[in-house]
Amino acid sequence: METLLFYIAFGFCFVCFAIRTSYHVLTNRENPLAENRKFTTMILVVMFLLWFTWFFMSLNDPYEMNLPSWARYTGLAVFIVGFLLFILSHTVFRSLARGQETDKLITTSNSSQ
Numbered sequence: 001m002e003t004l005l006f007y008i009a010f011g012f013c014f015v016c017f018a019i020r021t022s023y024h025v026l027t028n029r030e031n032p033l034a035e036n037r038k039f040t041t042m043i044l045v046v047m048f049l050l051w052f053t054w055f056f057m058s059l060n061d062p063y064e065m066n067l068p069s070w071a072r073y074t075g076l077a078v079f080i081v082g083f084l085l086f087i088l089s090h091t092v093f094r095s096l097a098r099g100q101e102t103d104k105l106i107t108t109s110n111s112s113q
Helices: 002-028 036-058 069-097
Strands: none
Touching: 002 036
């Protein structure tokens, strides 16, 4: 039964991911449907379902992997470092892009600001 629930959640997750990807295609093509408020609300609901099903699947995975402790802690350390680099890069980008057009590629840092 748990395996069936996992695969049902996987199906929901796959469909939600496909809908989210189609939304990004529409926004990149500047389709007016992407600016529709009802469509945007639907995308927010789909994103909630996507995160919920992903969380459900991670807790109910029918295939257990018995990894050694060092592999688990190494994975956790890599995740934390990656997350901190993500936050740092967005913080630096926002501070550099303040007052400038964001359509341009920033190649140098203005330390005089």
